[in-house]
Amino acid sequence: MQLPSDLRPLTPERPEPYRPLLTDAARPATFDVPAVDEHGGVRSVAVAGEHPLTIYVDKQELLTLMTLGGAPEALAIGYLRNQRLVDSIDDIVSVQVDWDTHACAIVTRNGLADLEAKTGRRTKTTGCGQGTMFGDLMDDLDRVRLPGTARLTQATLYDLLERVRHHETIYKQAGAVHGCALAANGDGAAPILMFVEDVGRHNAVDAIAGRMWLDRMTGADKIFYTTGRLTSEMVIKAAQMGIPFLASRSGLTQMGYEIAQKVGLTMIGRAVNTHYLLFTGSDRFVR
Amino acid sequence: MQLPSDLRPLTPERPEPYRPLLTDAARPATFDVPAVDEHGGVRSVAVAGEHPLTIYVDKQELLTLMTLGGAPEALAIGYLRNQRLVDSIDDIVSVQVDWDTHACAIVTRNGLADLEAKTGRRTKTTGCGQGTMFGDLMDDLDRVRLPGTARLTQATLYDLLERVRHHETIYKQAGAVHGCALAANGDGAAPILMFVEDVGRHNAVDAIAGRMWLDRMTGADKIFYTTGRLTSEMVIKAAQMGIPFLASRSGLTQMGYEIAQKVGLTMIGRAVNTHYLLFTGSDRFVR
Numbered sequence: 001m002q003l004p005s006d007l008r009p010l011t012p013e014r015p016e017p018y019r020p021l022l023t024d025a026a027r028p029a030t031f032d033v034p035a036v037d038e039h040g041g042v043r044s045v046a047v048a049g050e051h052p053l054t055i056y057v058d059k060q061e062l063l064t065l066m067t068l069g070g071a072p073e074a075l076a077i078g079y080l081r082n083q084r085l086v087d088s089i090d091d092i093v094s095v096q097v098d099w100d101t102h103a104c105a106i107v108t109r110n111g112l113a114d115l116e117a118k119t120g121r122r123t124k125t126t127g128c129g130q131g132t133m134f135g136d137l138m139d140d141l142d143r144v145r146l147p148g149t150a151r152l153t154q155a156t157l158y159d160l161l162e163r164v165r166h167h168e169t170i171y172k173q174a175g176a177v178h179g180c181a182l183a184a185n186g187d188g189a190a191p192i193l194m195f196v197e198d199v200g201r202h203n204a205v206d207a208i209a210g211r212m213w214l215d216r217m218t219g220a221d222k223i224f225y226t227t228g229r230l231t232s233e234m235v236i237k238a239a240q241m242g243i244p245f246l247a248s249r250s251g252l253t254q255m256g257y258e259i260a261q262k263v264g265l266t267m268i269g270r271a272v273n274t275h276y277l278l279f280t281g282s283d284r285f286v287r
Numbered sequence: 288m289q290l291p292s293d294l295r296p297l298t299p300e301r302p303e304p305y306r307p308l309l310t311d312a313a314r315p316a317t318f319d320v321p322a323v324d325e326h327g328g329v330r331s332v333a334v335a336g337e338h339p340l341t342i343y344v345d346k347q348e349l350l351t352l353m354t355l356g357g358a359p360e361a362l363a364i365g366y367l368r369n370q371r372l373v374d375s376i377d378d379i380v381s382v383q384v385d386w387d388t389h390a391c392a393i394v395t396r397n398g399l400a401d402l403e404a405k406t407g408r409r410t411k412t413t414g415c416g417q418g419t420m421f422g423d424l425m426d427d428l429d430r431v432r433l434p435g436t437a438r439l440t441q442a443t444l445y446d447l448l449e450r451v452r453h454h455e456t457i458y459k460q461a462g463a464v465h466g467c468a469l470a471a472n473g474d475g476a477a478p479i480l481m482f483v484e485d486v487g488r489h490n491a492v493d494a495i496a497g498r499m500w501l502d503r504m505t506g507a508d509k510i511f512y513t514t515g516r517l518t519s520e521m522v523i524k525a526a527q528m529g530i531p532f533l534a535s536r537s538g539l540t541q542m543g544y545e546i547a548q549k550v551g552l553t554m555i556g557r558a559v560n561t562h563y564l565l566f567t568g569s570d571r572f573v574r
Contacts, residue, residue, distance in 0.1 A: 031541045035556075035564040038441070040574055045564060050519055050540035066519060066542070154325070175538030175557075176516040199518060199540050229463040231486060232337055232353060251462030253337035253486050254318045255353070269322075270462075277322040277332060287327055 017216045020077075021094035027051055027069030029197075030174045046174040050199045053097070055079070057106045064102075068170070068177060068198045071207040072097040075198070076104045078210030082202075082237050084140060085112045089213040141236065144263045146244040147220045152185060152266060153286045156223070157247065160190035161271055164225055170197045171227070180204040181225040182212065185245065190223055201228035205237050212241060219243035230256040230269055239263045244284060247271045252279060304503045307364075308381035314338055314356030316484075317461045333461040337486045340384070342366065344393045351389075355457070355464060355485045358494040359384040362485070363391045365497030369489075369524050371427060372399045376500040428523065431550045433531040434507045439472060439553060440573045443510070444534065447477035448558055451512055457484045458514070467491040468512040469499065472532065477510055488515040492524050499528060506530035517543040517556055526550045531571060534558045539566060 030046040037043060054064040055076050067075060073095045080086045086108060093107040160183050170177050178201040183190040194211055198204040205226070212219065219242030226234060230252035236259060238246040246260070247268040257279055260267040266281030278285055317333040324330060341351040342363050354362060360382045367373045373395060380394040447470050457464050465488040470477040481498055485491040492513070499506065506529030513521060517539035523546060525533040533547070534555040544566055547554040553568030565572055 033541070033544050033566060035566045036569055037565075038561060038563055038574075043564075045566075047538065047544060048540050050542035176518070176540050199516070229486070231463070251334065253335050253463050254320070255337035257320050257334060274325060276325055277330075278324075279320065279322050279332075282323055287325075 018090055019214055020089065020092040021096070022073045022214075023096045023098075025069075025072055025097035025099055027072075027099060029068060029070055029170045048170060048174045048176040048199055051099070052102050053104050054102055055104045055106065057085075057112055058108055059105075062112075065203060066199060067203050069099070070170075070198065071196055071211070072104060074196075074210035074214065075203055075207040076106060076210065077213060078206035078208065080106070080112070081209050081213055082206050082240060084240075087113055089216075141239065141259070141263060144239045144242075146239065146242065146264050148264070148284075150185070150220060150244045151284055151286050152223060152245045153188065155188040156185060156190050157268065157271065157276065158274060159188060160192075160223055160225060160247065161273060161276075163190060163192050165273070167192065167195055169195075178204055178226065178228045180208050180227070182208050182217075182243075183223045183225060185221050185223050193217070193222070201226065202233065202237070204228075205234065209237065209241050223247060225271075226250075229253065230260075230267060232256050232259055235259045235263075235265060235267065239265055244281070247276070305377055306501060307376065307379040308383070309360045309501075310382070310384045312356075312359055312384035312386055314359075314386060316355060316357055316457045335457060335461045335463040335486055338386070339389050340391050341389055342391045342393065344372075344399055345395055346392075349399075352490060353487060354490050356386070357457075357485065358483055358498070359391060361483075361497035361501065362490055362494040363393055363497065364500060365493035365495065367393070367399070368496050368500055369493050369527060371527075374400055376503075428526065428546070428550060431526045431529075433526065433529065433551050435551070435571075437472070437507060437531045438571055438573050439510065439532045440475065442475040443472060443477050444555065444558065444563065445561060446475060447479075447510055447512060447534065448560060448563075450477060450479050452560070454479065454482055456482075465491055465513065465515045467495050467514070469495050469504075469530075470510045470512060472508050472510050480504070480509070488513065489520065489524070491515075492521065496524065496528050510534060512558075513537075516540065517547075517554060519543050519546055522546045522550075522552060522554065526552055531568070534563070 032044045033047050035045045049068050051069045052064050053067050055062045091109045095106050097104045177197040179197040181192050182194040183192050194208050196204045196207040222243050223245040224238045224243045225247045229250045230248050232255040235256045245266045249272050252269045260280040266284040267279045268276050270277045319331045320334050322332045336355050338356045339351050340354050342349045378396045382393050384391045464484040466484040468479050469481040470479050481495050483491045483494040509530050510532040511525045511530045512534045516537045517535050519542040522543045532553045536559050539556045547567040553571040554566045555563050557564045
């Protein structure tokens, strides 16, 4: 398969891109707790971690996320990206996570874009891991342009579903998390480039958005997979990341459907093994 | 079985309780959209509704919820209750939902309690349907008192799981929703008193909290069931409603476990058919 441009080796024309100063403060994914089963037997059960992480931007408290803590730096960056509070990874100087104080200190070059306006309206969104999207849910959607020429073949989709099925997950150990995968859209092959799980669906999406920025990855030649439901916010975030293909093993909502149609996203639900339902953007899908 | 006091007939000693003026503006639960399956067949698929509902309290915009819209008045009341923005149903004069403007206008007797302080801190919570809980997640938890004498028998739990399994649900039609049930804790029987589904887990919980207030239901003699994960916010809300028993077919998070222990809630996860895991509050559970 042809590797996406951002996976090709660095060259003098493509030197190591800028990266903010980052900590690497992942938390253990699971913790064992005792439980009594229906037979009265006591057993140790692995449960998913859940930790408050308060994000400070330029020393100002922004919000507290509840997270599994597997990729806190990428999560914080992706949160700022998906909330459209920063315009570019180049605007972020450093992201430092300290679990002793449950704090994530972010230093920006120029402060947050339009924070007052964006924090002025609170929209609690659906079934998501964070809930609030500052500002209007529909902000900027008109500006989203997804590549019309991108194609996804059924063989590539099946390959992705097979890879996801075999992926080692926290969910298999402990449940109570949602997973998101970013995969390359190859010719019949969809290697998983990132796989993030979190107690909140949208934390997982945001962490991938953050890592895409850090790794200078484009969305146009990728596929986004989520274990979660295709609600309005999930569709909006995929579109904002410039990813034309969104697949989920779960169902969708009416508003997720309408937004996917509006932005021309190819959305596939109930995708398990060799079954799926193609809901929108069928012009990009090749059976 | 002995009926909980709030289910017994009204008497002169127990006259019809005060109710705010309410609209009854439920939305259709599902909408049909076309989809193409893996065989290329076009079919009509039912998907769950998702609608923005902007809550205005005393003409001031509070926030916008994304909801299935099945019980918008109870949802709005329960949201104010669970966010501890109003202290009693008696403080709410009217709740009027208008889907043409996607607005829910609430009139209170004395305004919102401590709104500035509570909106001052934003905590995005985990895997939830709304996300933000204003104020400190742990606020008031020290004040929660759950009845130490309440007991749940395994037979009653199994009866509840059986009733939930046979309950007609939107989930069975369309997926993409979470369900919550409030059941009476009878002797071997757990009749479902309320069953609410929503695209957001926490909308369903809040709608039940709102209806409990409207119907003057106590929590002490009830069981709360959710299809969703037992995260910190879910446990906090059950405890705030005064319900000593929380059961889910899903798993839990470490913080959900710790909070359930702290408040002495009896928490049961992975509860399906005759299987379950009793995690906390085992002194209240009778096998």
